Amino acid sequence: MHIKSAEFLKSAVHPEHYPEESLPEIAFAGRSNVGKSSMINCLLGRRGLVRTSSTPGRTQLLNFFTVNDAFQLVDLPGYGFAKVPLAVKRSWGPMIRTYLEKRRSLRCVVLILDIRRVPSEEDLQFLDWLEEYEIPTIPVVTKADKVTRGRRRDHLKKIAEACALPVEAFTLFSATSREGREEIWGRVAEALNP
Ligand code: GTP
Numbered sequence: 393m394h395i396k397s398a399e400f401l402k403s404a405v406h407p408e409h410y411p412e413e414s415l416p417e418i419a420f421a422g423r424s425n426v427g428k429s430s431m432i433n434c435l436l437g438r439r440g441l442v443r444t445s446s447t448p449g450r451t452q453l454l455n456f457f458t459v460n461d462a463f464q465l466v467d468l469p470g471y472g473f474a475k476v477p478l479a480v481k482r483s484w485g486p487m488i489r490t491y492l493e494k495r496r497s498l499r500c501v502v503l504i505l506d507i508r509r510v511p512s513e514e515d516l517q518f519l520d521w522l523e524e525y526e527i528p529t530i531p532v533v534t535k536a537d538k539v540t541r542g543r544r545r546d547h548l549k550k551i552a553e554a555c556a557l558p559v560e561a562f563t564l565f566s567a568t569s570r571e572g573r574e575e576i577w578g579r580v581a582e583a584l585n586p
């Protein structure tokens with residue numbers, strides 16, 4: 393994918409504040425600190441476009457970006473981090489479900505998992521919602537650089553089993569080494585132009 397332009401559009405919580413549905417949209421989801429924002433920056437080749445942080449729970453709004461004036465990316469707030477205020481935690485579920493349910497321009501969700509972790513209850517619940525709303529899903533296992541090449545397949549197998557998905561469904565990615573970038577773009581392009 394050749395990136396001619398990538399711009400931050402706006403942040404929103406409620407549907408009335410979402411940007412117009414004029415362009416097809418791809419959302420990025422996963423637990424807090426899994427590397428969603430880093431992945432978007434890496435895919436776009438714009439290091440500082442999306443704020444990343446070693447403090448989990450930084451992204452608490454839906455952040456919309458326009459790419460090539462052709463489609464939109466959304467950085468969804470992460471789930472599962474203990475230290476965010478309770479009120480934020482409680483509002484997360486309805487905020488995400490509303491987005492998944494109402495957003496007609498949503499073409500697919502990139503669900504991001506950490507190669508070192510067994511998927512959490514919340515990861516599995518998120519997968520259930522995607523199935524419930526019949527949203528095409530691109531499962532990606534990130535931080536591949538944290539595990540030696542020889543061990544990756546084992547980690548992937550455990551994650552795939554927990555998700556009840558075939559190993560082949562997953563794309564391996566690393567924002568550090570940039571591996572998997574082209575494969576994700578290929579899958580995103582397919583979702584945008586089925
Ligand atoms: P929230 O917005 O808090 O939900 O986090 P996020 O999912 O957007 O994660 P973010 O991209 O901010 O990354 C969290 C931390 O993980 C940062 O310190 C990143 O540098 C690091 N990180 C992200 N991706 C990778 C990766 O592929 N490899 C390695 N080694 N570190 C990564």
Ligand code: MG
Pocket residue numbers: 428429430443444445450451467
């Ligand atoms: Mg983030």
